[in-house]
Amino acid sequence: MRIALMPNLTRAEAFDVTAGICKKLKELGAEFCFLPEHKKDFEFTGAEFLPPEEALSRCDAVIAIGGDGSIIHAAKLAVLKQKPILGINAGRLAFMAGLEDNELNLLSRLIDGDYSLDKRLLLKITVKKDGKVIFGDYCVNDCLVTNEEKQRMTAIDVALDGKLFNSYLCDGVLISTPTGSTAYSLSAGGPIVDPELESILLTPLCPHSLVDRSLIFRPDAVITVTSAESLPLCISDDGTEPVIIEPGCVAEISRAEFTADFIRIKSDNFIDILYKKLAQRR
Numbered sequence: 001m002r003i004a005l006m007p008n009l010t011r012a013e014a015f016d017v018t019a020g021i022c023k024k025l026k027e028l029g030a031e032f033c034f035l036p037e038h039k040k041d042f043e044f045t046g047a048e049f050l051p052p053e054e055a056l057s058r059c060d061a062v063i064a065i066g067g068d069g070s071i072i073h074a075a076k077l078a079v080l081k082q083k084p085i086l087g088i089n090a091g092r093l094a095f096m097a098g099l100e101d102n103e104l105n106l107l108s109r110l111i112d113g114d115y116s117l118d119k120r121l122l123l124k125i126t127v128k129k130d131g132k133v134i135f136g137d138y139c140v141n142d143c144l145v146t147n148e149e150k151q152r153m154t155a156i157d158v159a160l161d162g163k164l165f166n167s168y169l170c171d172g173v174l175i176s177t178p179t180g181s182t183a184y185s186l187s188a189g190g191p192i193v194d195p196e197l198e199s200i201l202l203t204p205l206c207p208h209s210l211v212d213r214s215l216i217f218r219p220d221a222v223i224t225v226t227s228a229e230s231l232p233l234c235i236s237d238d239g240t241e242p243v244i245i246e247p248g249c250v251a252e253i254s255r256a257e258f259t260a261d262f263i264r265i266k267s268d269n270f271i272d273i274l275y276k277k278l279a280q281r282r
Contacts, residue, residue, distance in 0.1 A: 001030045001031070001060050001061070001110075001111050002030070002031040002032065002033070002058060002059045002060050003025060003030055003031070003032040003033075003059060003060070003061055003062070003063055004032070004033055004034075004035075004050075004055045004056060004058075004059035004061075004062045004063070004083075005018060005021065005022070005032055005033070005034050005038075005042075005047070005062075005063050005065070006034075006035065006062060006063070006064045006065070006070070006073075006074040006077075007034075007038065007064075007065035007066060007070075007090070008064075008065065008066030008067070008069070008070035008073075008090070008091075009038070009041060010066075011065075011066045011067060011070070011090045011091050013090045013091075013101060014065050014066055014070075014090040015041065017065050017088060017090040017101045017104075018042065018065050018090075019042075019045070020101070020104050021063065021065065021088065021104060021107070022042065022045040022047065024104045024105070024107050025107065025111075026045075028107065028108055028111045029111075030111050032045075032047050033047050033048040033049065033050050033055050033058070033059065034047050034048075034049050034050075034055075035049065035050070035051070035052055035055060036049045036050070036051065052077060056077060056078065056080070056081040056083055057081060059083060060083070061083060061084045061085065061086060061110065061263065062074055062075075062077070062078040062083050062084070062085040062086070063085070063086050063087075063088060064085060064086070064087050064088070065087075065088050065090050066087075066090050066091050066094070067089070067090070067091025067092060067093065067094045068087075068091070068093065068094055068095055068096050068097075068183070069091075069239065070087075070090075070091070071085070071087035071094065071096045071097065072096070072140045072141060072238050072239075073238075074087075075140050075260045075262070076138060076139075076140060076238065078260070078261075079122065079138065079258060079259070079260050079261075082258060082261070083261075084117055084261040084262070084263050085260070085261065085262055085263065086098045086099065086110060086262070086263040086265070087099075087262070088100075088101065088104075089101055093277055094277075095182055095183075095273065095277045095278070096179070096262065098262065098263055098264060098265055098266070099265060099266070103266075106265050106266065109265045110263065110265060114265075115263050115264060115265045116263075116264045117261045117262065117263060117264065118195065118196075118261070118262040118263075118264050119259040119260075119261055120140070120177065120178075120179045120195055120259055120260045120261075120262060121177050121178060121179070121195075121198045121199075121200075121219060121255060121256075121259060122138050122139065122140060122177065122255070122256035122258065122259060122260055123138065123139045123142075123143060123175065123177055123200070123237075123253055123254070123255065123256060124136070124137075124138055124253070124254050124255065124256040124257070125137050125138070125139060125143050125235065125237050125251065125252070125253055126251075126252045127235065127243065127245055127249055127250070127251050127252075128249065128250050128252060129246070129248060129249045129250075130248075134249070135243050137237050137240070138237070138256050139177070139180075139237035139238045140177065140179055140180070140238055140260055141176065141177060141179060141180030141183045141184070141238050142174055142175060142176035142177065142180040142183060142184055142185060142237070142238065143174075143175050143235060143236065143237040143238075143253060144172055144173075144174050144184070144234075144235070144236045144237075145172055145173050145174075145175075145225050145233055145234070145235050145245070145251060146171060146172030146205075146233065146234050146236075146242075147171075147172070147231065147232075147233060147234070148231070148232040148233065148234050148244065153169055153170060153171055153206075153208060154169075154170070154171075154172070154227065154228075154229060154231065154233070155167055155168070155169050155227070155228035155229050156168045156170065156172070156173055156225060156226070156227065156228060156233070157225070157226045157227070157228045158173060158202065158223060158224070158225055159223070159224045159225075159226075160217065160221055160222070160223060161221065161222050162222070162224070166212070167228045168204045168207055168209075168212060169207065169208045169209065170204045170205055170206055170207040170208065170209075170212070171205040171206040172204075172205045173202060173203070173204050173205065173225060174188055174190070174201075174202070174203045174204075174205060175200065175201065175202050175223060175225075175253045176190065176200075176201040176202075176203065177195075177200070177201070178193040178194065178195040178196075178197055178198065178199055178201070179195050179260075180201070181193040181201055182274070182278065185201055185203050185214075188203050188205055189203065189213075189214065190203040190214040191214055191216065192274065193216065194270050195270060196270070198219040198255075199216050199217060199218065199219055200216070200217045200218075200219060200221050200223065200253070200255070201214060201215070201216055201217075202214065202215045202216075202217065202223065203215075219255050220254075220255060221254070221255075222252060222253075222254045223252070223253045223254070224250050224251065224252050224253075225245075225250070225251040225252075225253070226245075226249075226250050226251070227245070227247060230247045231247065232244050232245060232246055232247060233245040233251070235251050
């Protein structure tokens with residue numbers, strides 16, 4: 001088995017955790033590689049250092065080491081080649097991690113094929129002008145639409161399957177996957193949704209209304225977002241650099257044509273992880 005390792009070395013524990021992973025993979029007889037930017041740090045492991053396209057094409061699975069942001073970044077690369085991903089926690093919370101840093105002995109199950117896959121719904125984001133796509137991306141957690149001037153509320157029109165259903169006066173709107181329901185959406189007052197329940201969530205941020213609350217749509221819904229004031233908006237997916245939505249442009253959010261496949265090695269379910277990571281009761 002060949003593994004592509006993607007550590008986030010800005011995390012204090014990531015180097016030591018990654019070195020431990022390399023040692024364990026060697027013991028298990030597995031091959032592994034890094035991206036070229038990690039050559040200086042991990043040349044001592046004897047690994048190959050390959051460009052992203054080649055590393056992802058040749059590997060059987062991706063291991064991301066860090067927090068949730070690191071795992072999401074690696075997942076967005078892995079899904080383009082339909083490679084499964086395992087997150088290993090070297091951060092604070094890492095809700096999406098499949099293993100903690102003290103559970104590296106369980107990597108033997110990965111090499112032996114003793115694991116299952118959680119197929120997570122992704123969102124596809126396209127920005128269109130006069131019917132032509134001028135920007136496109138995929139997101140694992142969520143996409144955020146706000147006013148370019150963050151200091152003021154804005155009026156945002158939201159349509160479902162081409163039909164306007166609300167004009168929100170708010171700080172922005174957040175469209176999330178069930179995976180993202182425990183991220184920004186949770187902090188914004190949105191519901192927690194089991195990732196096995198495929199759906200699309202919409203949460204208005206600080207709406208100036210007593211009735212505007214989070215909504216959950218069917219997975220094949222197509223949501224379009226435009227400015228109700230003919231002012232520029234910004235759209236950002238999974239915390240990436242915002243893209244300007246100029247007046248006359250439309251942001252369309254829908255289900256992606258493929259899933260993100262997260263490797264599950266342990267037997268804990270969504271509720272187990274939820275309480276362990278967020279409620280800290282176990």
